[in-house]
Structures are given as structure tokens and as C-alpha cells.
Amino acid sequence: MFGCLVAGRLVQAAPQQVAEDKFVFDLPEYENINHVVVFMLGTIPFPDGMGGSVYFCYPDQSGMAVWQLLGFVTNEKPSAIFKISGLKSGKGSQHPFGAMNLPQTPTVAQIGISVELLENLAQQTPVANAAVSSVDSFTEFTQKMLDNFYNFASSFAVTQAQMTPNPSEAFIPANVVLKW
């Protein structure tokens, strides 16, 4: 039903089925992984009203599994690219793999897919910055970053009347930042 591809490596199309509605791919040498693609093989769709939440699981320093929600795949959006290289030091989130007791090996992480009701998925919030593939997420991310920057920089904006005299300090007209 699912495939998983680590950029640069061979595709995996045979997850371990750890429960009726839960599937796990091993990611060996996960410290070297930047991007992971999770996709439906196109053979079996989700049942009506169902979709899959996609988790990244890695062992923390004490060997305990830390799970992070990356995002979703559904019949309407049957594939997604996630960037996991920034997540390795992040905090864990709620996850439905609690009872699985997956064996943890220091260098092996997992991708877990949990088949759930779409309305449950809609209430879950993936970790920030994991989604690479959603429509223009890259552009949106950089746009958001720039908006944040403009708001940040503007909070320091002064007019000439408010300036304390300091002939050497350089100033940038605010409209230059805005236009960019």
C-alpha cells in the first residue's frame, strides 16, 4: 500500500505492518538522511473517509523512541516529501505507536504510517518545517520568513526626527526592505 524513499537510496515498498492500521519503514543510518518521500503505491486506496498520518521516529540519547508527526498522505494527496534533517533534536509529539514497542537501534530511525479517520488527521499539527512538497511550501516558507523579517526590522524603524545623533551608524530606508 505504501512506499518510502530516502533521497539518494533505493525505494522501499514493503513496510513492516505492526498493527492492522500501522505500517513502519526502517531508515538505517538516519543521521545521513535529509529528505524522505512517503507515497501510496497506487494499488490500494485508503478506505472512504480515511487517510494516513506520517511519523518520523528516532532514538533519543537514552535509546527511547521519539515520535514526530511529519504530515499526511490521503487519496487526494497520495505522496509527500519531508525534510527530516532538522528534526533530529526536536521534541516528540503525541503518537499512536505507543504500544508497538519497536526495537530501537542507535543508527536506525523509522517512518510510521497510521491509518486514521480524516477528521482525526485534521486535528493534528505536524512539526514545523518538515513539509517540503505541499504546494509552494518552499515559497510560502521563505515569504513568511521575509514577512517576519519585515515586521521584525520595522519594529526598529525610526524617522530622522527620532534619531539620536550618530553620524557613523548606517540606516536602510524601510521601503527598500518592503520592496524586496
Added chain:
Amino acid sequence: MFGCLVAGRLVQAAPQQVAEDKFVFDLPEYENINHVVVFMLGTIPFPDGMGGSVYFCYPDQSGMAVWQLLGFVTNEKPSAIFKISGLKSGKGSQHPFGAMNLPQTPTVAQIGISVELLENLAQQTPVANAAVSSVDSFTEFTQKMLDNFYNFASSFAVTQAQMTPNPSEAFIPANVVLKW
């Protein structure tokens, strides 16, 4: 032998074989595509000493095919993620699909894979910024963008002595931009 996945869509595992050593995937509605994953299915490896060059082909305004080299897949690196959304206005490059005369439809682009000697691949230079899966290209890109921005904004920097009197124009101290 090859699979192709547009982020968000169903995987394609059946390219059109347009020559003994050339394979083509159609990408409908390519204007909406950001990322494409190209991978070997794992069934048949490249012959010894061979690999695949991966091209993106799209119709220019007059309907002519423009080909751009995205990168490579090999037995050692059997998958790659490419960002094509920034390439649509780029120039074409040399390519080995010249004689194929692929039909061009305004909204359909192609991924072409050409099986070639590894030593030939080593002499080809992919277009800039297409490879997503190399180490931290995302971070590097945003860092580069911010560097560009600082250089851009700094070119407008003035000191108070240079300012033309205009009490209403807002200014941002340059060190705020740099610190951010």
C-alpha cells in the same frame, strides 16, 4: 527500471521507452509542480559503468521543447529529488533527446532519462538549484537568499549625514538587518 513521483501525486512506474536507452515520463499540469522524485525501481540495475542523466523538458512559448539537465541517478545513488518550479523560464541545454520529436502539449512537461556511460555523465553540468536532495540545500538556499538580501539592502544604506531631510521616511538601522 525507473519510477517518477511528483510530490503530492501518485507515483508513475511505467515510463514510455522512446529509444533503447531513453525513457520519458509525462508530467501533466507541470505549472503546478514543485518537486519531482526520480528513482530506480530496484528491479534492474544499470549495466556496469552506466548511469542515467535526468532531464526536465517543457514547452516554451512557441511550443518548442526546452530540455534542462537536472542531475543523475546511478546504481550507487539510485534516487534524487529535483525542484523544477524555478526552472520554467530557464534556458535549454544540450541533450540527447533531439531525434525523439516528442509531441509537445502546452500543459504537459516531461522527465527524460538517458542511459549513458558514467564517464559521459561526469562531464555534464546540471542546471543550478535543481537538486534538492543534496546536503542541506534548503538551508543553503535560504542563507544565500538572506546574504543576497543584506547585500541588496546595504547598497541603499545611508548615514544620517547623507540623509536628505524627510521627517516621515522610516529607516531601519543596518545592524538590525545584519543581526537577523
